[in-house]
Amino acid sequence: MTADRRPGMSGRNGIRPTMKDVAAAAGVGLKTVSRVVNGESGVTPEMAARVQAAIGVLGFRRNDSARLLRTGRTASVALLLEDIGDPFSSALSRAVEDVAVAEGCLLFTGSSAEDPARGRELALAFCARRVDGLIVVPAGDDHQYLLPEVESGTPVVFLDRPGTGIDADAVLSDNAGGARAGTAHLIAHGHRRIGFVGDLPTIHTAAERARGYREAMAAAGLPVAERWIDCGPTDRTRVAAAVHRLTTGPDAVTALFTANNRVTLAALHHLPAAARPALVGFDDLELADLLTPALTVVAQDPVALGALAARRLFDRLAGDTTPPMHLEIPTLLIPRGSGETPPAN
Amino acid sequence: MTADRRPGMSGRNGIRPTMKDVAAAAGVGLKTVSRVVNGESGVTPEMAARVQAAIGVLGFRRNDSARLLRTGRTASVALLLEDIGDPFSSALSRAVEDVAVAEGCLLFTGSSAEDPARGRELALAFCARRVDGLIVVPAGDDHQYLLPEVESGTPVVFLDRPGTGIDADAVLSDNAGGARAGTAHLIAHGHRRIGFVGDLPTIHTAAERARGYREAMAAAGLPVAERWIDCGPTDRTRVAAAVHRLTTGPDAVTALFTANNRVTLAALHHLPAAARPALVGFDDLELADLLTPALTVVAQDPVALGALAARRLFDRLAGDTTPPMHLEIPTLLIPRGSGETPPAN
DNA sequence: CTGAAAGCGCTTACAG
DNA sequence: CTGAAAGCGCTTACAG
Known part of the structure; x- marks a missing residue:
């Protein structure tokens, strides 16, 4: 409720300063602020110091969403699961996240929750946000609605099961x-x-x-x-x-x-x-x-599945235009006792 | 590789048409396209039909990221977990997701992976994207870096453990x-x-x-x-x-x-x-x-924990300015056998 | 080295 | 009912 500035605190309640504000405060051009914020070379130390000071006073933090709009990509990918609450899905999720983070991307996750319609809505919502790419554990039996997205340049990798009615990469267990x-x-x-x-x-x-x-x-x-x-x-x-x-x-x-x-x-x-x-x-x-x-x-091996699907997606994003492929991860038989008892009769 | 249009397919490879393209194709103004796309009233059926036709031919889909930049919010929230791969975290995640989806929001998830630095980077990256709000299972012992974000208007709810060095909502187990x-x-x-x-x-x-x-x-x-x-x-x-x-x-x-x-x-x-x-x-x-x-x-009860934290967050987003509160969810003792055996001696 | 202009794809006022 | 203009917060060319 207190809108006054506290000593040592930068930033004011609910007001995010912009580069324009920083430029005005520092008495420099917008582009100079941009250069400093992005660590570009070609700024005199004096200028840079003035900008940094203004950034500190105002508590400026760059709005990445705005930056990415101009850039054309969103540095985010989406993972659509059956239910992120189940152990298999969550293991996939962690593996995908690790690759995404390493690639400088943030991860949206969503659960179709055994409802193909919800899966569809979520997938299209992710595409509407212009995620760079999509990994989908497909629910339902028709994934043609993703065709326009793929053709518009949003790569889709299917995970655990292949998509239906659409020819795209898939990473599956054997x-x-x-x-x-x-x-x-x-x-x-x-x-x-x-x-x-x-x-x-x-x-x-x-x-x-x-x-x-x-x-x-x-x-x-x-x-x-x-x-x-x-x-x-x-x-x-x-x-x-x-x-x-x-x-x-x-x-x-x-x-x-x-x-x-x-x-x-x-x-x-x-x-x-x-x-x-x-x-x-x-x-x-x-x-x-x-x-x-x-x-x-x-x-x-959900970790291998998730990691491989993520790799496939980022390879596509890096320009791989080879035909869609289906990749298989081996399974592992682990004998522990219940499967080694002889027939009762 | 084939850039030609297939019959029955709308959209071209890698090229996303914009409202401007639709307006040009339909021979109408940009604002009219916006009206049709958003289902606003006050468009003659003829106009609407022309716009719809152009949308179909071009395969237009609104870019929600651009829309949200203008709107000021991002319709997304972030959930920072310890490790989305573990059952407790994934149960929280599913509960948060269900509330978020009901509120029309998409969900970013991330894992601090027992590394406070990674947790910090992720949290700030989410804030840089201007997520509407943040739910954090705090790692490490200092969360003051979130203070400027909170003061700038991004509500934070701590989950499972309270944050340190910052007074914010927290939802905890008893x-x-x-x-x-x-x-x-x-x-x-x-x-x-x-x-x-x-x-x-x-x-x-x-x-x-x-x-x-x-x-x-x-x-x-x-x-x-x-x-x-x-x-x-x-x-x-x-x-x-x-x-x-x-x-x-x-x-x-x-x-x-x-x-x-x-x-x-x-x-x-x-x-x-x-x-x-x-x-x-x-x-x-x-x-x-x-x-x-x-x-x-x-x-x-991770589902109750996640749901309550999400509720808290959306209440803050709806304008609740009451002082930060700590909420507790009860636990449940489930006797099954191992805890009911008498002392051996 | 520095910055004014134009633009990313939309929406918000605001005129016709 | 319809649309031209301005702007969301940044970056990309492009001049000085």
Whole structure:
């Protein structure tokens, strides 16, 4: 409430001085202030000192938004995630941020929150701000709305899943390979009837993981009963029902491949450790190594994913005009106990 | 590489049309374009149609950065975290984002990454962009550099810990109360010698939790041996050493209060379940309920913290000039098993 | 070495 | 209803 200046304090309440103000206070031209602020050469020490003094008295700080408008770029990139509150997204975010900061860029983040419309709004809002580039974990099944932005010169890199209806860079995990490795691991430990519980098959990663499961079974010459494959929403209720169906009855499976972290969590909660078949989960979980038995997983590398996507984006910004590419990051099978138990019967 | 227009596609490579271009194409004045773009009334249908047609042909999209320069605000806020990659920070982030989006603002996020200098650079970079406001999880022990920004009219809300050297809004967990409850819980289950393993005492939350521990002991009339309190960095090695020291020897404690999630994790890894004393941890962990025994925790509510901080910020932006306030969010004791075992001796 | 002019892409008054 | 002018706070040419 007190609008008076306190001793030793520069700046006044709610009033940001501009270069024009500094120029007037120092009795110099606007351009000279600009030169001093930006550390350009060719200013006499006397002039520079006068400007610096005025800057100090007024508490001037350059308005970067205005500067960037003139410059043509915004020195900012945006990262659109599924939900920045989940561990996978936040790990991606940190990796992207580190590259962005190293490149002198600030980072906008946003969550589509399982709502393709919100994702679209956010993506277009970022573009309207003229972010230099956009990294998108795509939600929904149509990303053509980004085409005009890409054609107007805003590079887009898809992360975790490819975009639909638009040919752009994508950085993905080796989902099929990871599922293949996890399934083969169960097979190697003697299992022949293996259940697959996954996400909605319309989701690219889910489909790829199901493919990897089938390939591993086929490679081992094992038949797959379609009943063993249960894909759908990942809420607790549905996963619990799927797990129950697969693990009971005369043709119960002896092992389970749970194809993402939410499915794994739900399965673990539904199955008491004693009644649990062999289990391998896609995605690592904190504390997974402290469970009894410890949880065997196919781990993704979100840091590598985020860093590579960011690299791709900044390479595009640096002028790379090669055709769009799809890059894959390997997964890692981490045996810890739950996936190494032999079939019960 | 192909700069030619494809049928059905509007916009050309790398060239963003401006309102001026649209006005020229439509043969109208700039202001008329502005009216149509912003949905203002007072434009004849014919004019509007001509403008819309030109917008479509050229693929015009308003540059919000330019608009906001004229408007004086940026419709963006920034959230400075410790590390957006950790679960607590990311939960805060999501909560802040939801409020920001509802307020029509975009969100910058950044991580100080345990480096006060990086935190400072990021905070000032956000201010230089003239974000409308700033939410800061403060790192380091001096935040006076934010004073000029606050006085220039950029509201700052501190989150999780108060800022130092600056009087501003702060939204905090009831750290002392949570630690008091956790410690009292152990006392209620018969423990008299309780160890406290915490973070560096220079960190506000760590100091508050230690205070809560002492208060609970005092309230129960129990003496506290200073050896039972071990504060320091939260790396595995140091925590393991602390836990080892506390839980062995003639005066070993019968229960442990681990004062944050990293300490709890390290303690769980160091202590085999069989040799584990009663344990209550500050901060909830995913899978905590699936451990054997399940983990009793004092849970914070990051969603409430983030939402309240964002509310505070937008209230300031709406003109609230009441004195800075410190708001506290309660914690929740969740008994699951590890904190309900009686003393071994 | 220094600075007045024009412009980045919009909006805000203000005339017609 | 419509639009020319001025301005948001800077930088980019371009003269002195």
